[in-house]
Amino acid sequence: MRIGVLCSGGDSPGMNAAIRGAVLRGVEVHGFEMLGFMDGWRGFHEGDAVPLDRSAVRGISPLGGVILGTSRVPPFPGGRAEPEALDRLRSRVAEYGLDGFLLIGGNGTQTVAKILADAGIPAIGLPKTIDNDLGGTDYTFGFDTAVSIAAEAIDRLRTTGESHRRCMVLEVMGRNAGWIALHAGMAGGAQAMLIPEHPESIEQIAEWVLSVRDRGRSSLVVVAEGFTLEGSDGEVTRGGDDGFGRPRLGGIAEVLAPLIEERTGIETRATVLGHVQRGGSPTAFDRVLATRTGLAAADAAHEGRWGTMAGLHGDRIEMVPLAEAVGRLKTVPPERYEEVRLNFG
Ligand code: F6P
Numbered sequence: 001m002r003i004g005v006l007c008s009g010g011d012s013p014g015m016n017a018a019i020r021g022a023v024l025r026g027v028e029v030h031g032f033e034m035l036g037f038m039d040g041w042r043g044f045h046e047g048d049a050v051p052l053d054r055s056a057v058r059g060i061s062p063l064g065g066v067i068l069g070t071s072r073v074p075p076f077p078g079g080r081a082e083p084e085a086l087d088r089l090r091s092r093v094a095e096y097g098l099d100g101f102l103l104i105g106g107n108g109t110q111t112v113a114k115i116l117a118d119a120g121i122p123a124i125g126l127p128k129t130i131d132n133d134l135g136g137t138d139y140t141f142g143f144d145t146a147v148s149i150a151a152e153a154i155d156r157l158r159t160t161g162e163s164h165r166r167c168m169v170l171e172v173m174g175r176n177a178g179w180i181a182l183h184a185g186m187a188g189g190a191q192a193m194l195i196p197e198h199p200e201s202i203e204q205i206a207e208w209v210l211s212v213r214d215r216g217r218s219s220l221v222v223v224a225e226g227f228t229l230e231g232s233d234g235e236v237t238r239g240g241d242d243g244f245g246r247p248r249l250g251g252i253a254e255v256l257a258p259l260i261e262e263r264t265g266i267e268t269r270a271t272v273l274g275h276v277q278r279g280g281s282p283t284a285f286d287r288v289l290a291t292r293t294g295l296a297a298a299d300a301a302h303e304g305r306w307g308t309m310a311g312l313h314g315d316r317i318e319m320v321p322l323a324e325a326v327g328r329l330k331t332v333p334p335e336r337y338e339e340v341r342l343n344f345g
Helices: 015-029 041-046 083-096 109-120 143-164 179-188 202-214 251-262 274-278 284-302 334-341
Strands: 001-008 033-037 049-052 100-105 123-126 167-173 192-194 219-225 226-232 236-238 268-272 306-311 317-321
Touching: 001 015, 001 041, 001 083, 015 033, 015 049, 015 284, 033 041, 041 202, 083 109, 100 109, 109 123, 123 179, 123 284, 143 179, 143 219, 143 268, 143 274, 143 284, 167 179, 167 251, 167 317, 179 192, 179 219, 179 334, 192 202, 202 251, 202 317, 219 251, 226 251, 236 251, 251 268, 284 317
Parallel strands: 001 033, 001 100, 100 123, 123 306, 167 219, 167 268, 192 219
Antiparallel strands: 033 049, 226 236, 306 317
8 A cells, every 4th residue: 555644734743753653553564655745735746755664754753843844835726626626636646656645734634634535535634733723633732742832931931020020921822722822821820811712801901910910929911823802992903814814923912012011000021932832842742642643544544444533532542534523623612711711810
């Protein structure tokens, strides 16, 4: 069997461990021939591919980034899966002699995996995103690493903030879901965690910051990039994209910090964590989750379980139909937000 491996979307710590798991199980146990396409669909379109075998994946689990590279290049021209585009892709698959794909990616990539599988082009999904916003799995690899980095940033901001009696605002990633903000904020004991799922007003945020000051402390506010700030005049300011569907980091923190300062009279500084939270070596948790995801995906390919995704359910990796994973953004449920909101301020 000849299997193509491809990474798409933003990188996520653990992708190398996932590739290693899939290759060790696929090549060594099932006797697959495996081919890794460079920079996602770009490598597929341009014939830029490398053989994946034991030596290619030696020692890669602790490495950040991904050895194959990744990109947001779409599989179909203009991003549209027209019948002719699918036919072109199908004949390219035949030219490579591929029996199927392992596609490592987030929401967009898993949607593509489903389109391919539905069109009879065998594909299996390996879910990854630091945002943890993918359905069909409890956690995605990369999330734990991002949370650890963000929690460390909170610890560091806390000491400088306290020294200057300042309010510190930390913006973390999360365009549509606030998982990183919620978990990092909880781990770091932040006084407010502002997430896309729950808009808040500047009056409310200022009240929290002032109540912390009244107890003689300095506030640490974590805000997800996609948070929506409600104005008293009914106007909303939403972070997270530049109006053209592209991510825009830093937007909401830069709006929020001066407003907090203006409302509270407390000197406020904004920090945008940005891509730091996506870089560097994955945590042990992410390496284990990613490796197990890779092993399960290779087994599923061997068993011909195409059109599925290797999701974590409790302690087990289970193959779930892609239809159950895609188009279902996994957002923070109200009870998880309420759990922490009651302690804000
Ligand atoms: O991987 C998802 C994500 O981390 C989002 O939270 C963020 O909006 C986006 O990636 C940033 O992407 P890029 O690296 O393309 O700027």
